[in-house]
Amino acid sequence: MNRRRAHAYSTVVRTLAELGPSKLQPSEQERIRETADMLIFCVDLHADEAAHDSLEDTELLLEVLVQCGRWERATAQRLTDDLRACGPAPLDLSQAA
Numbered sequence: 856m857n858r859r860r861a862h863a864y865s866t867v868v869r870t871l872a873e874l875g876p877s878k879l880q881p882s883e884q885e886r887i888r889e890t891a892d893m894l895i896f897c898v899d900l901h902a903d904e905a906a907h908d909s910l911e912d913t914e915l916l917l918e919v920l921v922q923c924g925r926w927e928r929a930t931a932q933r934l935t936d937d938l939r940a941c942g943p944a945p946l947d948l949s950q951a952a
Contacts, residue, residue, distance in 0.1 A: 859940060
């Protein structure tokens, strides 16, 4: 872990606290938090299938939240960027598969 990842992780945690139950159901908050937890301890996202899958699942969740009108695209993109920054290196999922 490094300073960049620690900062990203704290940003995700703070975002979840700020949004809280007004914007996310408890199960949604848990999914996002679990992804951040997996990514912060991940050494190689290409080799860690569980962390990779969790990130993809969370990105899908955020897209659903945008599509159904519960979230703005900018909010979802900021959280996605922060989640990705929790990982070992910025990742382009299109290249990871």
